Amino acid sequence: MPLINVVLTLIVVGVVLWLINTYIPMQGTIKKILNFVVIVVVILWLLYGFGIINGGGDVHMPVVR
Secondary structure (H helix, E strand, O other): OOHHHHHHHHHHHHHHHHHHHHHOOOOHHHHHHHHHHHHHHHHHHHHHHOOOOOOOOOOOOOOOO
16 A cells, blocks of 8 residues: 555545534544544554554354365
8 A cells, every 4th residue: 555545545534524623514523433433444444554453353154065
């Protein structure tokens, strides 16, 4: 994953989150939950993108004969 794509994606996500927090009226609790979910998703995306974690949770079903 090229570094420029990572930086641009982080900038876009940050600006969109800032716009949502600034211009869309929401209760404070909902805003905190939204911010937390976005941060967790971005962190997971970065960990997958840089190969720190992988899709190791693949479930392999046995072959039925």
